[in-house]
Amino acid sequence: MKIIVSLFTFLICQLYTLAQVNQASMYGLDTSFLNYNTCELGAIHEYFSYHAKYPESTMSLLKRVQDSVVSHPIALSKNGFITFRFTVNCQGKASHFKLYLLDENYAETIFDKTLVLFLYDFIKGLNGWKIIKDKSGQHILNYNSYFSFQIKDGKIISVAP
Amino acid sequence: MVKLYLWLLSLCLFCFNNSNASAQEVVVSKIDCLDSKWQESAEQGLFHAQYATGYMSEEWQSHCDSLLHICPNFSYIWEMKAMPHIKGGIYDFASLNKAVSINPNRQLPYRAFMKCIFSKDYYGALLDLDSAEQLVHGGGIMDHSFSFYKGISYLSIGKADSAVLYLQKDVAEQSKRMGLGNEHYNSLFYLGLAHLYAQQTKQAERYLLASIKAYSKFPEPNYYLGILYLQKNERLKAKTYFQMAQSALNNGYNMNEDNNIYVDYPFQISAVEIEQVLKE
Incomplete structure (x- = not known):
């Protein structure tokens, strides 16, 4: 029993020392990248390297x-930040959510699941993502981006970046 | 001597990454973490790592972790560990808090900046800016004064009157230091905008025009001047400024802030806002 308790404590401590935990699977977000598209595999870039905000x-x-x-009947009762990181694939669609x-x-x-899924759907509905290509202009590049929503006193008060 | 430090640093990183504990112990014992030359070498090492692996990589985090394993009270490395995460939307303020606890004079202004511009946590930024002002009176961060960041934070939480006070202070300090007419166009823009939200139209017009005079292709003051004229029912004038803002945006002009490639600054506009007002 002592071993189990120690192991559990150790794991909790490890989780705490990590920068942050990706909770996408717990909320049923789409974490796939290649399942629904024909994008080429390769390095995933960052949006700011290509002015792709x-x-x-x-x-x-x-x-x-x-x-x-x-x-929408959504409770905004808790203060904090809900951040989605994702990869914009070659089709200009957000995928591979964290x-x-x-x-x-x-x-x-944790936040209310209805709120998280509401914001997730909001992001999935954005279809103006830039398509970026490599220097040769032949290959479309996949890139990471994010949206963070700040909730305070029952309101969404900011969106980043 | 510097070469020796760089060599030691490289060896430490190599040892740590290869989990060779005994070799690491030997090298660590020779390092004085408070030695400025060692700190300079470590910073230089990170600078090189940025080009080798990029700071969004796991390798970058490993470099930082290795250095922190050797010198856990090296505040700059905590900052460097947090910075790419925060720029990527993973708000690792735990690392930045550690940096602040070690060197508040240097790191508290930086944390305030990251909250104000990156996480858009204006309430948190204001708390940090108040404390930073106590520590470094009249200080600033990233080319702007604490008053500037306080002003835009107040403006972002809807307290236009407070915003006017701080942005006036920011502009007045610049006028005194650099001479009238040499104030930063972003300071002038935000002061004009604060006046606009405080319904002080005359002053708003004055500072928005001053901002445009300093940087004629600046989209935001052109747009908000259009809004001001629209409020005054001067539709033709408003349209002229909206079109100037649109043209500037289409030609790639923006706020000219270094961090603008990562994040929008408060009240920054895009083509969407202009299209909307021109349609109306």
């Missing part, structure tokens, strides 16, 4: 998500 301002996205949340949930003090937490 989403072409709509975060101010505009915030307004859209705030307007949208009004018509999910990081933090409270307002940047400590690991």
Whole structure:
């Protein structure tokens, strides 16, 4: 029994010391990358290396998500950050999702599943992603990007990046 | 001497990455973590690692971990461990908190900046900026004063009057230091915007125009000046400024802030906003 308790404590400590835990699977997000597309395999780049930030301002996205949340029965009772990291594939679609949930003090937490899935659907509905190519112009590159939503006092108050 | 430090650093990284504990112990015992030359070498080592592996890589994190294993109180390395994560949306403020606890004078302003610009945690940024001001009176970070970041944080949480006070202070400090007419166009823009939100149209117009005078292709002051004229029902004038903002955006002009490639600055616009107002 002591061994089990020690092992459990050790595992919890290890989790705590990791930067953050990806909770995508726990919330049923699509974590696949190649299952539903014909993209070439290869290095995955970062959006900022190719000036591939989403072409709509975060101010505009915030307004859209705030307007949208009004018509949905979603509880925004908890403060914190809901962050989705994902790969924009060669078809310009967000895939391979990772999910990081933090409270307002940047400590690991959980959020209501309905809220997480609402924001997930919001991101999946964005179809203006830039298609970026390598220097030869022959190959479309896959790249990582993210959206982070901050919830405070019952409102979504910011969207990053 | 520097070469020797670089060699020692390379050896440490090699030893750590190969999990050779005994070799590592021998080298670690020879390092004085407080020695500025050693710290300089470590920073240089990271600089080279950035080109070798990129700072978004797992290898980068390993480099940082190795250095922190050797010198756990080296605040800059904690900062470097946190920075790529935060830029990528993984808000590793735990590492940054560690950096702040070791060297608050250097790291607290940086944490405030990361909260204000990257995680858009304006309430958290304001707390940090207050503390930073106590430690480094009249200081700044990333080319702007603490007052600038306080101003844009207040503006972002809807406290336009407070924003005006801090942004005025920011602009006044620059006028005093560099002479009238040499203030940063982003300072002038945000001061104009704060006046606009505080419904002080005359001052808003003055500072937005001053920002455009300093940087004529700056999309944001052109757009918000259009909004101001729209509020005054001067539709033709408004349209002219919206079109100037649109043209500037289409030609790739932006805020000219280094971190703009990663993240939007507060109240930054895109083509969507302009298309919307021009349609109306």
